[in-house]
Amino acid sequence: MKKVKCYAPATVANVVCGYDILGFAIDQPGDEVVVSFNTHHKTVITKIEGDHGKLPLDAEKNVVGHVVNLFLDKINSKQGVDIELYKKMPLNSGLGSSAASSVGALVAVNELFGNPLTREELLPLSMEGERLASGNAHADNVAPSLLGGLVLIRSYDPLDVVKLPCEMDLHVVSVHPHVDVPTGEARKIIRQQVSLKKAVEQWGNIAGLVAGFCTNDVELIGRSMKDVIIEPIRSMLIPYFAEMKQLSLDHQAIGFGISGSGPSVFALCSSHEQALNIANQLYSFLSSQSIECESLVTKINKQGAIILP
Incomplete structure (x- = not known):
């Protein structure tokens, strides 16, 4: 059959x-x-x-x-x-x-x-x-x-x-800490109203991020990977999020953020070597805090779902 x-x-x-x-x-x-x-x-x-x-x-x-x-x-x-x-x-x-x-x-x-x-x-x-x-x-x-x-x-x-x-050869560090953040719960804590000032700042970052990918401008992508609405709330559910973010940026990640609703986090990197270093740094840091995790280095998938032989 x-x-x-x-x-x-x-x-x-x-x-x-x-x-x-x-x-x-x-x-x-x-x-x-x-x-x-x-x-x-x-x-x-x-x-x-x-x-x-x-x-x-x-x-x-x-x-x-x-x-x-x-x-x-x-x-x-x-x-x-x-x-x-x-x-x-x-x-x-x-x-x-x-x-x-x-x-x-x-x-x-x-x-x-x-x-x-x-x-x-x-x-x-x-x-x-x-x-x-x-x-x-x-x-x-x-x-x-x-x-x-x-x-x-x-x-x-x-x-x-x-x-x-999405033509750039970008690498992605994905780290999954062993903590539980169900998607439904992560949605419930999001504020339903935001100030116009924050909305304008967020719109600028979204437009900048899209423009950065369309023009292959890595620096613009990095400047635009900032969230003033969702991340400040959701990051509280992820232990040591601020420390992981700073560690990644200190090692020249283009940007860092929550993957979806979490608890996974990701760092966008310019090279495989840089991504490997950041993955190892994040794994070691979480281990030092007695948090188990998986970390991997991968790339943006440009073809989507495929039929296998």
Whole structure:
């Protein structure tokens, strides 16, 4: 029986100042999803590995089953589908774990059915996976995982997504401290109103960040990776955030921030050697504070989810 396997990459959402509207994909880690036809006329999750038993096998309660059912409704198919999910990243990590699962399932099942939908048409379906996972159908994780590179969500209603130029050979340090910051909880603490002064400063940083990527201006990117609205609140949930940020900037990182809702943090770097040094520095620092973590050096993923042989 034909099987299709898809790899969907992790993501860094917000990119410091672009709350819910900016995100980029990274090469590692990522999830793998395998789909195949069945004769049960329903969606069945047959296997989940790597989640330590935390994710439901019920297709209606798991994002992979949920988005596959939405896909089948979209193409008016009653065909049954079996799903295998291989989690390659921690849950609630700030790396777009649920997004990678949703995107992997959709790209795989779309391939299984002969690609009746474009990637852009899969995007709203993948956003519904985010709604199931966190209560909010945001796109700053699913869009870059699906499309690759750096993505701007210009508007949610109507949905308007732009893949931005990302030609520079930038490296990303990703550090996941072993502390728990659920996405839903991280959203609850965000202020619903901000001053006009702070809003103007934030708009300038977002525009500067976009302009920096479009013009390959690393210094402008660095100056623009500042968040005066979300980071001051969310960083309180991440132990030693200020110290990690200063350590990274002291070692010439372009910028540093929270990955998604945290607890993962990231540093954007100009070279592989610089990124390795910062990754080692951050790992050693957290270890000295008795905080376990994983650190890795990766790159911006420019192609998004791919079908594997």
